[in-house]
Amino acid sequence: MQGTMSAGLPGAAIMLKTIGGMMVRAAVPFDPNPPFADGDAVVVNLDGSPVIGHVVVRSLLVMAKQPTVDGLPQVVRRASAQDLAMRQRHEQRERDALRLGVMKIRERGLAMKLARVEQAFDGSKLVFFFTAEERVDFRELVRELASDFKTRIELRQIGVRDEARMLTGYGTCGRPLCCSTWLHSFDPVSIKMAKQQDLALNPSRLSGLCGRLKCCLRYELELNGGAVTPARHRDESLTESADAPGARARDGGCRQGRHR
Numbered sequence: 001m002q003g004t005m006s007a008g009l010p011g012a013a014i015m016l017k018t019i020g021g022m023m024v025r026a027a028v029p030f031d032p033n034p035p036f037a038d039g040d041a042v043v044v045n046l047d048g049s050p051v052i053g054h055v056v057v058r059s060l061l062v063m064a065k066q067p068t069v070d071g072l073p074q075v076v077r078r079a080s081a082q083d084l085a086m087r088q089r090h091e092q093r094e095r096d097a098l099r100l101g102v103m104k105i106r107e108r109g110l111a112m113k114l115a116r117v118e119q120a121f122d123g124s125k126l127v128f129f130f131t132a133e134e135r136v137d138f139r140e141l142v143r144e145l146a147s148d149f150k151t152r153i154e155l156r157q158i159g160v161r162d163e164a165r166m167l168t169g170y171g172t173c174g175r176p177l178c179c180s181t182w183l184h185s186f187d188p189v190s191i192k193m194a195k196q197q198d199l200a201l202n203p204s205r206l207s208g209l210c211g212r213l214k215c216c217l218r219y220e221l222e223l224n225g226g227a228v229t230p231a232r233h234r235d236e237s238l239t240e241s242a243d244a245p246g247a248r249a250r251d252g253g254c255r256q257g258r259h260r
Contacts (some may be wrong), residue, residue: 018051043056049122123151131168164209
């Protein structure tokens, strides 16, 4: 079985899940001994900075279908016990920074929602990820946080679908969110795709955890060639409620579930 898995082959490209739930395809420029297994922690050079990721075993058939990208991130080495211990300390600091950041945002009445805080591998900075409907002046907030944590502070605005990927959760199908497990990009999703699959235009059933249309509306449409299979049609007739007059759902998407 191991020979059919990408993580077990020296020099193969492997799939990693990094901090924040991001799935990354990375190259292994050395011969790991023993070969990487599912869940192994490694240090990968991502965008010029080291990051800890965990190996996600994928079959060679699946990896062969992944698009070839020049300049894949490079796995530097297997994560050591010291790396993992440092990561635990960073996680505690991230939780403290998240609590303090939420408190300061409320005190200042800023129209923004803090989603996650990440500590750089080398401890050089804290990155605060947030969502907001409009432009926010957070310069004073950055100065306060830098004074409290004595380190460089970055605030990055993300979309609601990126927030769902970071927080992860489970969809109405009972499986982990596609965006936090295998989906690499967010392609446009329209209500027309739901109509082509003969789905009831019920926003509560078509919208995902992020409040946008589910991503599966797009790739299941491509799988079915734009046609509804008899099995799907019978299932939807049992589970979907009747169309509501003027029912609408917003663009975007990922599966619906609960934050963990």
